Amino acid sequence: MKPLILITNDDSFVSKGLRVLDEVAQEFGDVVVMAPECNSSGMSHSITTNRPLRVRTIKESEGLNVYACDGTPVDCVKMATEHFCPRRVDLVLSGINHGSNASINVMYSGTMGAVIEATNAGYDAVGFSLLSHQMDADFSAAVPYIRDIIGRVLEEGLPEHVSLNVNIPSLPASELKGVKVCREARAQWVDSFVKRLDPNGMPYYWMSGRFICNDMEADTDERALADGYISVVPIHPDYTNYQAIGEITQMMKKR
Numbered sequence: 346m347k348p349l350i351l352i353t354n355d356d357s358f359v360s361k362g363l364r365v366l367d368e369v370a371q372e373f374g375d376v377v378v379m380a381p382e383c384n385s386s387g388m389s390h391s392i393t394t395n396r397p398l399r400v401r402t403i404k405e406s407e408g409l410n411v412y413a414c415d416g417t418p419v420d421c422v423k424m425a426t427e428h429f430c431p432r433r434v435d436l437v438l439s440g441i442n443h444g445s446n447a448s449i450n451v452m453y454s455g456t457m458g459a460v461i462e463a464t465n466a467g468y469d470a471v472g473f474s475l476l477s478h479q480m481d482a483d484f485s486a487a488v489p490y491i492r493d494i495i496g497r498v499l500e501e502g503l504p505e506h507v508s509l510n511v512n513i514p515s516l517p518a519s520e521l522k523g524v525k526v527c528r529e530a531r532a533q534w535v536d537s538f539v540k541r542l543d544p545n546g547m548p549y550y551w552m553s554g555r556f557i558c559n560d561m562e563a564d565t566d567e568r569a570l571a572d573g574y575i576s577v578v579p580i581h582p583d584y585t586n587y588q589a590i591g592e593i594t595q596m597m598k599k600r
Contacts, residue, residue: 347408348374348435348499351463353421354442355385355455358403358413362441365484366473369492370438371409373499377434378403378411379425381418381455386444388417388455390462398424418459426466436499437463440473441491443482447474447512447566447576448530448558457510457580464508465582469498471508476570477515486518490575494524510578514570525574530565532558 350370354363358380370376382401393416403411412429414421418439426434442456451457456472463470471494475487494511503509510529514521536554543549561568566576 349430349432350374350376350495351422351425351430351434351437351468352376352378352380353418353425353437353439353459354380355388355418355439355459356443357381357384358411360443361481362443362473362475362484365488366438366441366491367409367411369488369495372492373495374435375408376410377425377430378409379414379421379429380412381421382413382415385417385455387453388419388458389453390419390458391417391455392419392423393417400424400429418455419462422459422462422466426463426468434463434468436495437468437470438473438495439463439470441484441487442472442474443480444478445474445476445512445570446472446510447570447578448532448560449534451510451529451578451580453534460508460510461580461582464506464580469503469508471495471498472510474510474512475515476512482515486516486521487513487575489518490521490524494577504579506581506583507579508581510566510576510580512566512570512576512578514573514575516573520573521575522573523575524577525569526577526579527564527566527569529578529580530558530562530567531560532556532567 439459460472538550569576
Protein backbone atom coordinates (compact mmCIF):
# COMPACT_ATOMS: atom_id res chain seq x y z
CA MET A 346 0.00 0.00 0.00
CA LYS A 347 1.25 3.46 -0.86
CA PRO A 348 2.11 5.87 1.96
CA LEU A 349 -0.59 8.37 2.84
CA ILE A 350 0.64 11.95 3.06
CA LEU A 351 -1.37 14.82 4.56
CA ILE A 352 -0.50 18.33 3.40
CA THR A 353 -1.52 21.67 4.87
CA ASN A 354 -0.13 25.22 5.07
CA ASP A 355 -0.98 28.70 6.35
CA ASP A 356 -1.03 30.57 3.03
CA SER A 357 -4.39 29.02 2.00
CA PHE A 358 -5.33 26.25 -0.38
CA VAL A 359 -4.71 28.44 -3.45
CA SER A 360 -1.04 29.18 -2.75
CA LYS A 361 1.59 28.19 -5.28
CA GLY A 362 3.80 26.67 -2.59
CA LEU A 363 1.04 24.24 -1.62
CA ARG A 364 0.57 23.16 -5.24
CA VAL A 365 4.29 22.52 -5.65
CA LEU A 366 4.42 20.48 -2.44
CA ASP A 367 1.46 18.30 -3.35
CA GLU A 368 2.97 17.60 -6.79
CA VAL A 369 6.19 16.38 -5.16
CA ALA A 370 4.31 14.39 -2.51
CA GLN A 371 2.29 12.54 -5.17
CA GLU A 372 5.54 10.98 -6.35
CA PHE A 373 5.66 9.09 -3.03
CA GLY A 374 2.08 8.12 -2.28
CA ASP A 375 -1.56 9.07 -1.93
CA VAL A 376 -2.15 12.65 -0.86
CA VAL A 377 -4.84 14.41 1.16
CA VAL A 378 -4.64 18.19 1.16
CA MET A 379 -6.55 20.18 3.74
CA ALA A 380 -5.58 23.84 3.92
CA PRO A 381 -7.22 27.02 5.19
CA GLU A 382 -9.74 28.84 3.02
CA CYS A 383 -7.94 32.14 3.69
CA ASN A 384 -4.42 33.21 4.52
CA SER A 385 -3.67 32.17 8.11
CA SER A 386 -0.10 33.40 8.50
CA GLY A 387 0.90 34.15 12.09
CA MET A 388 -1.75 31.84 13.54
CA SER A 389 0.89 29.79 15.38
CA HIS A 390 -0.86 26.94 17.24
CA SER A 391 -4.28 28.56 17.47
CA ILE A 392 -7.47 26.49 17.20
CA THR A 393 -11.06 27.49 16.57
CA THR A 394 -13.32 27.09 19.61
CA ASN A 395 -15.99 29.78 19.26
CA ARG A 396 -17.82 28.56 16.14
CA PRO A 397 -18.34 25.44 14.03
CA LEU A 398 -15.86 24.56 11.30
CA ARG A 399 -16.82 23.99 7.68
CA VAL A 400 -14.93 22.02 5.05
CA ARG A 401 -15.33 22.47 1.30
CA THR A 402 -14.39 19.78 -1.19
CA ILE A 403 -12.13 21.13 -3.93
CA LYS A 404 -11.20 17.87 -5.62
CA GLU A 405 -11.59 14.15 -4.99
CA SER A 406 -9.74 11.79 -7.31
CA GLU A 407 -7.59 8.67 -7.30
CA GLY A 408 -4.60 9.43 -5.13
CA LEU A 409 -5.38 13.11 -4.48
CA ASN A 410 -8.15 14.65 -2.39
CA VAL A 411 -8.14 18.40 -1.77
CA TYR A 412 -10.24 20.22 0.85
CA ALA A 413 -10.46 23.78 2.14
CA CYS A 414 -11.28 24.36 5.81
CA ASP A 415 -12.40 27.70 7.23
CA GLY A 416 -10.25 27.20 10.32
CA THR A 417 -6.59 27.47 11.24
CA PRO A 418 -3.71 25.26 10.08
CA VAL A 419 -3.91 23.29 13.33
CA ASP A 420 -7.65 22.86 12.79
CA CYS A 421 -6.81 21.44 9.36
CA VAL A 422 -4.53 18.77 10.82
CA LYS A 423 -7.05 17.79 13.47
CA MET A 424 -9.99 17.75 11.05
CA ALA A 425 -8.22 15.88 8.26
CA THR A 426 -6.76 13.11 10.41
CA GLU A 427 -10.11 12.49 12.14
CA HIS A 428 -12.58 12.76 9.28
CA PHE A 429 -10.98 13.02 5.83
CA CYS A 430 -8.03 10.64 5.72
CA PRO A 431 -9.02 7.09 4.72
CA ARG A 432 -6.36 5.49 6.95
CA ARG A 433 -3.61 6.47 9.34
CA VAL A 434 -1.34 9.13 7.89
CA ASP A 435 2.31 8.18 7.29
CA LEU A 436 3.62 11.72 6.98
CA VAL A 437 2.35 15.27 7.48
CA LEU A 438 3.84 18.07 5.36
CA SER A 439 3.20 21.78 5.77
CA GLY A 440 4.06 24.49 3.24
CA ILE A 441 5.74 25.35 1.09
CA ASN A 442 5.47 28.60 3.02
CA HIS A 443 6.03 31.88 1.22
CA GLY A 444 8.58 33.49 3.55
CA SER A 445 11.02 32.43 6.26
CA ASN A 446 10.07 30.36 9.28
CA ALA A 447 13.62 30.26 10.61
CA SER A 448 14.69 31.38 14.07
CA ILE A 449 11.96 32.95 16.24
CA ASN A 450 9.53 32.87 13.31
CA VAL A 451 8.78 29.24 14.11
CA MET A 452 6.92 30.42 17.23
CA TYR A 453 4.48 32.59 15.25
CA SER A 454 4.12 30.44 12.15
CA GLY A 455 0.85 28.77 11.26
CA THR A 456 2.82 26.52 8.93
CA MET A 457 4.91 25.25 11.83
CA GLY A 458 1.95 25.22 14.22
CA ALA A 459 0.47 22.52 12.00
CA VAL A 460 3.75 20.60 12.06
CA ILE A 461 3.98 20.73 15.85
CA GLU A 462 0.35 19.62 16.17
CA ALA A 463 1.02 16.65 13.93
CA THR A 464 4.13 15.73 15.92
CA ASN A 465 2.24 15.97 19.19
CA ALA A 466 -0.39 13.60 17.72
CA GLY A 467 2.28 11.03 16.89
CA TYR A 468 2.88 11.66 13.18
CA ASP A 469 6.17 12.31 11.42
CA ALA A 470 5.98 15.89 10.15
CA VAL A 471 8.06 18.36 8.15
CA GLY A 472 7.50 22.05 7.45
CA PHE A 473 8.99 23.66 4.34
CA SER A 474 9.51 27.40 3.76
CA LEU A 475 11.06 29.39 0.92
CA LEU A 476 12.62 32.75 1.72
CA SER A 477 10.42 34.63 -0.72
CA HIS A 478 7.11 36.36 -0.09
CA GLN A 479 6.32 36.58 -3.81
CA MET A 480 3.03 34.83 -4.56
CA ASP A 481 4.53 33.61 -7.85
CA ALA A 482 7.85 32.61 -6.29
CA ASP A 483 10.13 30.23 -8.16
CA PHE A 484 10.29 26.93 -6.25
CA SER A 485 12.15 24.97 -8.93
CA ALA A 486 15.57 25.05 -7.24
CA ALA A 487 14.04 23.88 -3.95
CA VAL A 488 12.15 20.90 -5.37
CA PRO A 489 15.05 18.40 -5.56
CA TYR A 490 15.92 19.05 -1.91
CA ILE A 491 12.29 18.78 -0.82
CA ARG A 492 11.97 15.52 -2.73
CA ASP A 493 15.10 14.16 -1.06
CA ILE A 494 13.97 15.11 2.45
CA ILE A 495 10.51 13.60 1.98
CA GLY A 496 12.06 10.38 0.70
CA ARG A 497 14.49 10.12 3.61
CA VAL A 498 11.79 10.74 6.23
CA LEU A 499 9.42 8.21 4.69
CA GLU A 500 12.20 5.62 4.49
CA GLU A 501 13.85 6.12 7.86
CA GLY A 502 11.28 7.96 10.00
CA LEU A 503 11.97 10.66 12.58
CA PRO A 504 12.81 10.33 16.28
CA GLU A 505 9.79 10.25 18.57
CA HIS A 506 8.26 13.72 19.17
CA VAL A 507 10.68 15.34 16.69
CA SER A 508 9.75 17.19 13.52
CA LEU A 509 11.77 19.18 10.99
CA ASN A 510 11.70 22.89 10.22
CA VAL A 511 13.21 23.27 6.73
CA ASN A 512 13.98 26.72 5.32
CA ILE A 513 15.28 27.25 1.80
CA PRO A 514 17.03 30.35 0.44
CA SER A 515 15.38 31.87 -2.62
CA LEU A 516 18.37 31.30 -4.88
CA PRO A 517 19.07 29.72 -8.27
CA ALA A 518 19.97 26.05 -8.10
CA SER A 519 23.59 26.85 -8.94
CA GLU A 520 23.89 29.01 -5.81
CA LEU A 521 22.36 26.58 -3.30
CA LYS A 522 25.26 24.99 -1.42
CA GLY A 523 23.46 22.05 0.17
CA VAL A 524 21.79 21.20 3.46
CA LYS A 525 22.87 21.99 7.02
CA VAL A 526 21.29 20.53 10.15
CA CYS A 527 21.49 23.31 12.71
CA ARG A 528 19.88 25.03 15.67
CA GLU A 529 17.42 27.88 15.81
CA ALA A 530 19.11 31.27 16.04
CA ARG A 531 18.15 33.44 19.01
CA ALA A 532 16.36 36.49 17.63
CA GLN A 533 13.29 38.64 18.12
CA TRP A 534 10.75 40.78 16.35
CA VAL A 535 10.60 44.31 17.75
CA ASP A 536 6.99 45.23 17.08
CA SER A 537 5.33 48.59 16.90
CA PHE A 538 1.73 49.58 16.25
CA VAL A 539 1.20 52.48 13.88
CA LYS A 540 -1.82 54.57 14.82
CA ARG A 541 -4.05 55.69 11.94
CA LEU A 542 -7.53 57.14 11.51
CA ASP A 543 -10.29 55.55 9.47
CA PRO A 544 -12.58 57.65 7.21
CA ASN A 545 -14.84 58.33 10.20
CA GLY A 546 -11.96 59.71 12.23
CA MET A 547 -11.80 56.68 14.52
CA PRO A 548 -8.33 55.39 15.46
CA TYR A 549 -7.03 51.97 14.50
CA TYR A 550 -3.61 50.35 14.80
CA TRP A 551 -1.55 48.56 12.16
CA MET A 552 1.23 46.27 13.35
CA SER A 553 4.71 46.87 12.02
CA GLY A 554 8.12 45.74 13.25
CA ARG A 555 11.65 44.70 12.46
CA PHE A 556 13.57 41.48 12.80
CA ILE A 557 16.69 41.56 14.98
CA CYS A 558 19.13 38.66 15.07
CA ASN A 559 22.48 39.01 16.81
CA ASP A 560 23.04 35.24 16.90
CA MET A 561 24.78 34.38 13.65
CA GLU A 562 27.01 31.59 14.94
CA ALA A 563 28.07 28.91 12.48
CA ASP A 564 25.62 26.36 13.89
CA THR A 565 22.48 28.53 13.49
CA ASP A 566 19.77 28.44 10.85
CA GLU A 567 20.14 32.15 10.09
CA ARG A 568 23.86 31.72 9.35
CA ALA A 569 23.22 28.68 7.18
CA LEU A 570 20.60 30.57 5.16
CA ALA A 571 22.80 33.64 4.80
CA ASP A 572 25.58 31.40 3.47
CA GLY A 573 23.32 29.81 0.85
CA TYR A 574 22.51 26.55 2.65
CA ILE A 575 19.12 24.98 3.31
CA SER A 576 18.60 24.88 7.07
CA VAL A 577 17.08 21.84 8.75
CA VAL A 578 16.24 22.33 12.43
CA PRO A 579 14.88 19.42 14.51
CA ILE A 580 12.13 20.75 16.79
CA HIS A 581 9.73 19.26 19.34
CA PRO A 582 6.57 20.32 21.21
CA ASP A 583 8.13 20.07 24.69
CA TYR A 584 8.90 23.60 25.94
CA THR A 585 10.72 22.38 29.06
CA ASN A 586 14.21 23.80 29.59
CA TYR A 587 15.75 20.74 31.21
CA GLN A 588 19.07 22.46 31.88
CA ALA A 589 17.31 25.01 34.09
CA ILE A 590 15.41 22.54 36.28
CA GLY A 591 18.18 22.26 38.86
CA GLU A 592 18.72 26.01 39.09
CA ILE A 593 15.00 26.76 39.41
CA THR A 594 14.62 23.98 42.00
CA GLN A 595 17.33 25.57 44.13
CA MET A 596 15.72 29.00 43.74
CA MET A 597 12.38 27.65 44.96
CA LYS A 598 14.01 26.05 48.03
CA LYS A 599 15.36 29.37 49.29
CA ARG A 600 12.01 30.41 50.80
